Amino acid sequence: xxxxxxxxxxxxxxxxxxxxxxxxxxxxxxxxxxxxxxxxxxxxxxxxxxxxxxxxxxxxxxxxxxxxxxxxxxxxxxxxxxxxxxxxxxxxxxxxxxxxxxxxxxxxxxxxxxxxxxxxxxxxxxxxxxxxxxxxxxxxxxxxxxxxxxxxxxxxxxxxxxxxxxxxxxxxxxxxxxxxxxxxxxxxxxxxxxxxxxxxxxxxxxxxxxxxxxxxxxxxxxxxxxxxxxxxxxxxxxxxxxxxxxxxxxxxxxxxxxxxxxxxxxxxxxxxxxxxxxxxxxxxxxxxxxxxxxxxxxxxxxxxxxxxxxxxxxxxxxxxxxxxxxxxxxxxxxxxxxxxxxxxxxxxxxxxxxxxxxxxxxxxxxxxxxxxxxxxxxxxxxxxxxxxxxxxxxxxxxxxxxxxxxxxxxxxxxxxxxxxxxxxxxxxxxxxxxxxxxxxxxxxxxxxxxxxxxxxxxxxxxxxxxxxxxxxxxxxxxxxxxxxxxxxxxxxxxxxxx
Numbered sequence: 001x002x003x004x005x006x007x008x009x010x011x012x013x014x015x016x017x018x019x020x021x022x023x024x025x026x027x028x029x030x031x032x033x034x035x036x037x038x039x040x041x042x043x044x045x046x047x048x049x050x051x052x053x054x055x056x057x058x059x060x061x062x063x064x065x066x067x068x069x070x071x072x073x074x075x076x077x078x079x080x081x082x083x084x085x086x087x088x089x090x091x092x093x094x095x096x097x098x099x100x101x102x103x104x105x106x107x108x109x110x111x112x113x114x115x116x117x118x119x120x121x122x123x124x125x126x127x128x129x130x131x132x133x134x135x136x137x138x139x140x141x142x143x144x145x146x147x148x149x150x151x152x153x154x155x156x157x158x159x160x161x162x163x164x165x166x167x168x169x170x171x172x173x174x175x176x177x178x179x180x181x182x183x184x185x186x187x188x189x190x191x192x193x194x195x196x197x198x199x200x201x202x203x204x205x206x207x208x209x210x211x212x213x214x215x216x217x218x219x220x221x222x223x224x225x226x227x228x229x230x231x232x233x234x235x236x237x238x239x240x241x242x243x244x245x246x247x248x249x250x251x252x253x254x255x256x257x258x259x260x261x262x263x264x265x266x267x268x269x270x271x272x273x274x275x276x277x278x279x280x281x282x283x284x285x286x287x288x289x290x291x292x293x294x295x296x297x298x299x300x301x302x303x304x305x306x307x308x309x310x311x312x313x314x315x316x317x318x319x320x321x322x323x324x325x326x327x328x329x330x331x332x333x334x335x336x337x338x339x340x341x342x343x344x345x346x347x348x349x350x351x352x353x354x355x356x357x358x359x360x361x362x363x364x365x366x367x368x369x370x371x372x373x374x375x376x377x378x379x380x381x382x383x384x385x386x387x388x389x390x391x392x393x394x395x396x397x398x399x400x401x402x403x404x405x406x407x408x409x410x411x412x413x414x415x416x417x418x419x420x421x422x423x424x425x426x427x428x429x430x431x432x433x434x435x436x437x438x439x440x441x442x443x444x445x446x447x448x449x450x451x452x453x454x455x456x457x458x459x460x461x462x463x464x465x466x467x468x469x470x471x472x473x474x475x476x477x478x479x480x481x482x483x484x485x486x487x488x489x490x491x492x493x494x495x496x497x498x
Contacts, residue, residue, distance in 0.1 A: 004101055006075065006109040011036030014072045018042055018089045019079030020061050024103055026050035027146045027158035028077065031110065033057050034144075034161050042068050042089050049150065049337065053157055066092035075099050077106040080181075081421075107146075107175060108186030114144070114173035115314075117307060118187045120218060121195030121237070122179070122211075123366045124300045126151075127292075128195055129176040130336050131304035133160040135329030136174070139308060139322060140164065141315060143172040149360075150337035172311060177218075179211065180204060184218050191227040191310060192219055193303045197236025200363055202397040203422055212240060219244045222251050229306045231299060233257035254310065256302045264306045268295055271376055278302070282309065283323055292335050294373020296366075301330055340370070343490050346497035348464040353475030354497065355381065356490045362390045362483035364401035370481070371408035380474030384462055386413040386455065388484030389435055391420045392428040399430065403438035409479075411462060412439060412446045413455050418484030452486045459493050 007013060010032055017025055020041025030053065033039050041054075043061040054061065062068050069076075069092035076093045080102055084090045093100050101109065111118075119129045126148045133145030134153040142164040147154070154160045165171055177184035180201050197215050198208065205211035219228050219240060228244060230237045232255035241253050256264035263282035270277055276298050279285040290301050305326055309319040335341055338360040345355045355378070361370045367387065374383060385406060389395045395402060395417055406412045416432035419425055436448040449455040463476050480490040 014038040015075045016073045021048045021050045030159040104183035104186045112188040114171045116173040117191040118177040118189040119193045124195040125176045128300040134333040138325040138329045146175040148176040194230040196234045202393040227252045229254045232259040293377030296369040364405040367405040375408040381477040382472040384411040385409040385479045388482040388486040390418045390483035
């Protein structure tokens with residue numbers, strides 16, 4: 001482990017990925033494969049959606065084994081789920097003296113080889129990255145983009161690579177960067193988008209100040225005259241920008257949102273024909289459109305536009321010459337996997353129309369804003385949401401916030417807490433029923449099923465009930481939400497209906 005950085009020229013470099021099926025890992029595999037690296041990898045036998053990404057590249061995950069570490073391997077990249085002294089691939093690599101990089105270290109090393117832009121925040125990272133990449137597909141700049149999930153407009157992968165890309169530092173690299181355990185500190189940003197800052201990951205950040213300061217430190221990694229593009233509508237992001245301005249007055253602060261008063265002042269014009277309509281000062285109030293629901297998604301879109309505009313300026317191009325390109329990119333974005341993903345639609349026996357959506361929202365603010373967006377977007381549908389809370393530490397720390405976050409839903413279904421390998425449930429004084437009892441204080445239409453699929457028959461009965469045709473002329477919207485495995489319920493319900 002003598003060298004913890006990747007080489008500038010990756011062509012022909014053999015890199016072995018331990019935990020290759022992880023979302024971020026598979027995305028980095030795509031990026032490095034495109035740059036000419038030779039890739040092998042290992043993982044568990046369980047099938048993940050990333051298997052499809054790997055198969056497209058002609059790759060297949062091997063079972064963990066010391067025999068995977070051949071003499072041709074020059075670097076090993078590994079997921080934080082695996083330990084250097086426990087995993088057989090990693091033990092063998094260490095014995096051979098092969099450089100081993102954690103995923104975030106490898107991502108950071110790659111970012112140093114390009115003109116890199118990091119997208120961070122407690123909420124909205126994946127959508128913002130996906131929208132940025134979808135716009136960049138319409139722009140004549142050499143760019144690569146890495147998102148934390150499959151983005152539909154990328155062609156069913158987590159990454160986009162421009163045909164203009166070359167093997168030098170002039171390339172633009174945009175990546176979703178994660179605050180957990182300060183992973184983003186390995187990244188080398190030239191520009192940063194900051195969407196939001198509030199308490200989260202309580203197992204690592206016990207106070208709001210501790211997570212806020214992590215974002216401050218990340219922003220201070222920007223070079224002289226680097227751009228911090230921050231959401232002026234988010235109290236935490238504004239506070240971070242104020243602290244950064246005192247520590248580093250040379251950093252350009254670029255606000256966006258309804259509270260911004262410059263180029264990226266947002267005027268939200270409502271929903272028309274199931275599209276969000278909005279305008280920005282920079283484009284002289286031209287109406288822009290976004291197909292995905294929610295004002296929070298509009299803010300993510302504005303952040304993406306702001307980054308693309310700054311990249312155009314950095315490359316001596318006039319952003320006003322690219323308004324139509326930007327609009328095409330916005331209209332081409334239609335979400336990503338587990339990000340307001342429409343799983344399907346069906347009709348019940350009684351003739352009710354049902355749309356089924358799956359969303360990864362797992363923090364009270366994300367739940368509240370996402371459900372409010374659906375209520376505005378799908379005005380004629382009755383909303384049933386199934387939520388599975390993820391991690392005991394987050395649920396306990398934000399219990400009241402979770403309980404009061406379902407106000408836009410007509411019916412709420414809750415389950416046991418989806419635990420993390422990082423925590424022991426016995427260390428906590430709460431469980432799924434605790435959240436259920438707290439939620440009843442705010443919403444009388446709440447039911448509890450310990451196991452996810454035990455709710456299947458209840459959901460089918462609810463969806464088949466007669467509706468007030470004046471109040472709900474379009475039918476039902478059924479949403480599975482959270483970072484657990486309750487997405488299985490949406491699939492099961494659709495299968496039964498069809």
